[in-house]
Amino acid sequence: MEIGADVVVCGGGPAGIAAAISSARAGAETLLIEKNSSLGGVVSAGLLSVFGPLDDGDRLLDWERDRRIEKGLPLTPAMKTGNRIIGGIALEIVENLAKTGAAIDYGYGFIPVNPERLKRLSEEMAEAAGAKIFYETLLTGTVIEGRKIKAVETAGKSGMTRISGEIFIDATGDGDLSFLAGAPFEKGREKNGRMQGVTLVFWLGNVKMKSRFFTDRQQIEEANGLFGEYYREGKTKALHQVGCINVIPGMKDVVAVNTQHTHCIDGTVTADLTRALIAGRREVEEIAGLFRKHLKGFEEAFLLDTASMLGVRETRRIRGRYILTGEDVLQARDFEDSTGRNAYNLDIHLPDEPMEGGFLTPGTSYAIPYRCLLPAGIENLIVAGRCISTTHRAQSSVRIIPCCMVTGQAAGIAGAISARRGVLPGEIDTGILQNAVKDAGGII
Numbered sequence: 001m002e003i004g005a006d007v008v009v010c011g012g013g014p015a016g017i018a019a020a021i022s023s024a025r026a027g028a029e030t031l032l033i034e035k036n037s038s039l040g041g042v043v044s045a046g047l048l049s050v051f052g053p054l055d056d057g058d059r060l061l062d063w064e065r066d067r068r069i070e071k072g073l074p075l076t077p078a079m080k081t082g083n084r085i086i087g088g089i090a091l092e093i094v095e096n097l098a099k100t101g102a103a104i105d106y107g108y109g110f111i112p113v114n115p116e117r118l119k120r121l122s123e124e125m126a127e128a129a130g131a132k133i134f135y136e137t138l139l140t141g142t143v144i145e146g147r148k149i150k151a152v153e154t155a156g157k158s159g160m161t162r163i164s165g166e167i168f169i170d171a172t173g174d175g176d177l178s179f180l181a182g183a184p185f186e187k188g189r190e191k192n193g194r195m196q197g198v199t200l201v202f203w204l205g206n207v208k209m210k211s212r213f214f215t216d217r218q219q220i221e222e223a224n225g226l227f228g229e230y231y232r233e234g235k236t237k238a239l240h241q242v243g244c245i246n247v248i249p250g251m252k253d254v255v256a257v258n259t260q261h262t263h264c265i266d267g268t269v270t271a272d273l274t275r276a277l278i279a280g281r282r283e284v285e286e287i288a289g290l291f292r293k294h295l296k297g298f299e300e301a302f303l304l305d306t307a308s309m310l311g312v313r314e315t316r317r318i319r320g321r322y323i324l325t326g327e328d329v330l331q332a333r334d335f336e337d338s339t340g341r342n343a344y345n346l347d348i349h350l351p352d353e354p355m356e357g358g359f360l361t362p363g364t365s366y367a368i369p370y371r372c373l374l375p376a377g378i379e380n381l382i383v384a385g386r387c388i389s390t391t392h393r394a395q396s397s398v399r400i401i402p403c404c405m406v407t408g409q410a411a412g413i414a415g416a417i418s419a420r421r422g423v424l425p426g427e428i429d430t431g432i433l434q435n436a437v438k439d440a441g442g443i444i
């Protein structure tokens with residue numbers, strides 16, 4: 001079977017959602033293929049349910065700000081300095097979810113969202129824009145002609161299908177499409193290839209928690225001390241600290257837990273994924289038991305679900321025309337071909353060198369150059385999401401959901417401009433692209 005579209009988006013996570021909606025809204029016939037049975041990627045199938053910040057406020061104050069808002073206490077001036085630096089699809093989704101109680105947005109910091117609502121909302125937005133979705137469709141190969149992708153090969157219930165297109169967008173998180181097309185890439189830390197730890201996120205039911213995040217400082221300090229001791233003494237290998245726990249907006253007494261980690265895993269290797277899923281599920285049971293025993297409000301908690309998709313933070317970074325660096329992030333650099341902004345810190349989940357991270361000066365943000373979305377060697381391919389062209393350090397900031405939507409939105413608009421005008425993505429006038437991104441609510 002062979003089908004086709006102007007713009008073919010591979011992967012329906014945060015980047016793919018934004019890309020497909022934006023491409024279709026910009027007038028291109030758009031097809032999105034996704035191996036899972038819903039949109040959202042790590043946020044839905046991965047059970048994650050938290051958007052990173054859309055603002056440039058002081059990240060070190062996020063927890064205390066939350067605590068004060070929840071207790072009705074006044075905020076200090078420094079806690080009120082963050083500006084929205086991400087708009088477009090990410091903001092549209094957050095505002096839409098918040099309207100129905102499916103997101104808790106204080107205007108600053110991390111935003112818990114309801115993944116079930118996100119799944120449906122993304123479908124509604126894609127359908128309204130005219131994008132077609134193909135679920136249960138695994139990208140398996142490419143048909144290359146010269147320096148262009150002519151078609152992608154997919155496998156699904158109806159067998160093998162070829163999908164042809166003018167422009168292809170790689171939003172697979174792992175850079176599968178770019179890899180299959182032969183684009184150059186890097187993986188992991190430059191000196192030894194090590195990638196960030198993976199996490200099996202899980203949900204607990206029957207938890208009594210009053211705030212949107214678990215921010216009880218005293219309890220956290222006590223529990224971290226205890227879990228750290230257990231970890232060092234070898235009584236548990238499953239955790240050494242509480243980690244991130246958030247409510248699921250719209251679900252009573254349900255929380256998502258992001259604390260389990262498995263290290264030395266390559267998320268593009270099937271055997272590694274399997275090992276991490278099995279180890280993760282074993283450790284999750286142990287963590288649930290420790291929480292029941294040691295955290296107030298968790299005494300009667302039960303394990304509701306483990307993610308059907310492993311939480312993979314980092315795999316391939318597709319080498320593009322520019323490689324965004326950790327310094328670009330920390331120095332809040334601007335670029336002439338900016339497609340959008342981000343202000344999230346360097347957040348590296350590798351236990352041996354935590355000092356590789358770092359924070360931006362509050363009130364500043366960095367630009368994401370369009371060149372980071374243009375892979376070397378393949379002319380009709382655009383990359384979006386956590387696999388764009390960066391160093392290992394910069395990827396740890398770029399990878400957050402709103403930023404993946406920023407690059408997805410730019411990729412979708414660029415794809416539609418290319419397809420409609422018959423020019424290659426690398427030949428687009430960046431001024432025209434930036435105006436279109438701004439018209440779509442993006443902040444350049």
Ligand SMILES: Cc1cc2nc3c(=O)[nH]c(=O)nc-3n(C[C@H](O)[C@H](O)[C@H](O)COP(=O)(O)OP(=O)(O)OC[C@H]3O[C@@H](n4cnc5c(N)ncnc54)[C@H](O)[C@@H]3O)c2cc1C
Pocket residue numbers: 010011012013014015016033034035036039040041042043048050051052053110137138139140171172173174176198199200201258310311312313384385386387399400401402404
């Ligand atoms: C445990 C964990 C906690 C995190 N916490 C936060 C947080 O609190 N806030 C935040 O903002 N970010 C957080 N992140 C980061 C963020 O969730 C991811 O970086 C982001 O989801 C990446 O978006 P993406 O669209 O690039 O990729 P993904 O979310 O990975 O989506 C890729 C999509 O492509 C599909 N796909 C992949 N390969 C194929 C293929 N071959 N064929 C067809 N479909 C394919 C996948 O099924 C998936 O739906 C976290 C990440 C992890 C792993």
